Amino acid sequence: MPKLNKQFVDKLKPVERDTLYRDSSVIGFALRVKPSGAKTWVVQYRNKAGRTRKLAMKNSSAATPDEARRWAKTTLGQVAAGRDPSAERNAELGAMTVAQLCDEYLTAAKKGLVLGKARRRKSPLTIATDIGRINGHIKPLLGQMAVKAVTHRDIVKFLDAVQLGKTAVRRVKDKPRQGALPAGGPGAAARAVGLLGGIFSHAVRRGYRDDNPVRGVQRPADSVRTTFLTMADYRQLGAALKAAEAEGESRNAVDAVRLLALSGCRRGEAASLAWPEVDLTRGMLRLSETKEGYSLRPLGRPAVDLLAARPRHAKSEAVFATESGAPYRDLGRAWDRIAARTTLRGVTLHGLRHSFATTANALGCSEPTIAAMLGHSRGTITSRYVHHVDDVLRAAADRVAGAIARAMAGEKPAAMNDRQGD
Structure with missing residues (x-):
């Protein structure tokens, strides 16, 4: 068996059928090559029930052999500790995403099950504003993440991205019916994170996760507009x-x-x-x-x-x-x-x-x-x-x-x- 390093990968020749190359030093680490030339790093192992499992590395095409080897060692270490990474991946793929949580939150809000100021049901105007922030900021940046996988650090990165205007949309001159377009800056970031905190509080109430990752995130002071007419x-x-x-x-x-x-x-x-x-x-x-x-x-x-x-x-x-x-x-x-x-x-x-x-x-x-x-x-x-x-x-x-x-x-x-x- 070869050692799966850069030199070996660079010398690989085209194959006529799916081929699996196993590493000589890390047992269970392998490289799968397709006739199309696509390459995928995988690990193969037996779980606690004795069943054989294969797990592919995410973004394999962008990983170097050294990065793939480190990933394989980490994954096989999890197996040795009694975990089943393949089952965890499948559970994650089937888990509720942030986008799905947002949709459920809005449905609940429209039914009066989400309370706003003074413990009153949210008004249609407030819900419309929430929809704009969800579609403009939250879904583009966090929508595909599993609800349970979101961390405090992810929220901080979200806050920074909105502040820097990465989700801002410029109004197209002379184009009608554009409505309220997402904007960036400290104010937009503070309000988006505030809404996100409410959405994750909803997730905690429904038992989708045990904690709120927004708690403790320091939001920028919302800009107060002082311009008024004389x-x-x-x-x-x-x-x-x-x-x-x-x-x-x-x-x-x-x-x-x-x-x-x-x-x-x-x-x-x-x-x-x-x-x-x-x-x-x-x-x-x-x-x-x-x-x-x-x-x-x-x-x-x-x-x-x-x-x-x-x-x-x-x-x-x-x-x-x-x-x-x-x-x-x-x-x-x-x-x-x-x-x-x-x-x-x-x-x-x-x-x-x-x-x-x-x-x-x-x-x-x-x-x-x-x-x-x-x-x-x-x-x-x-x-x-x-x-x-x-x-x-x-x-x-x-x-x-x-x-x-x-x-x-x-x-x-x-x-x-x-x-x-x-």
Whole structure:
């Protein structure tokens, strides 16, 4: 029998049928060669039951003879210790993968079996965000791994890869309907690892593994966007919206941006807003599904007037309905076009929500009032406040929305705190 080294492998001649060359020094170590020229390193052994087993080395074509020899010695050492590497490989191949775990997690979340903030079931908007992170980051990097095989180190490598943008997707210019595309950076990595921790907690609860490999992984601080609109910026935005509408921009887009600016709603809340959730008489939104669960929001008079002037689709309850009746879904690209008409940089649609809160603060609104207007769940105090001080909330919403509306109309602001002036 030859010694399976580089010199022997380099001198191998083509074979007419599958041929197994056994090593002279490591019993059980062999090289299988096919007529096609494909070479596979294998070990052959008997398990504790006395049955003969063969195990092929993964990625054999890329392994050197020395690497294959080390692998064979390690594998045969496991056999000597009473293990059955071939059976373990087969069990691993049949085990649940991270991709399958993610699918099960999402199915459970849609049924209300996965709880989010304040132990509430996850909202459809949150689940949609989870799907984006799973498809954009988790499945590409970890999807094929067995759930039981994932280690703390694998999670750290995942975190680094997302931070470095290895899963980021660039938006293609002028290509419609791209939706939310995966992004890289510390914020994306922190949120993806946070979701991954929840997914592996689900695995622990279901008995798929005994521990959570995400536990103890140090996540980067999520980047907090501090860009907000001043009154001068609001005047720019108002002029841009007026010009965009005059030049044929979708009314859905223009009105949706105005509503976000005047109400502090989240983008997804506006996009999915339905007429049964709108109470124009009392100046309220009764949102059935938000990140915080059911949410009651006061509307200032300018926001009420905006919604009252909206046309209604004959066959759809969507406030921002397309001709087919489906909810309008192209707000992100429309915002890019509108913002390009201004000198504003770094302001996102979510930044309009931050700006609403900043304006409210500049007008002297208290933190509980601002939290209630934005629909933040801050414990029982805010909950009681929302349900028992409706008139106060509406008055506050009138002040904030009124100041923003006047600025967007080009009027000079009344006296405000320094940061919101000109």
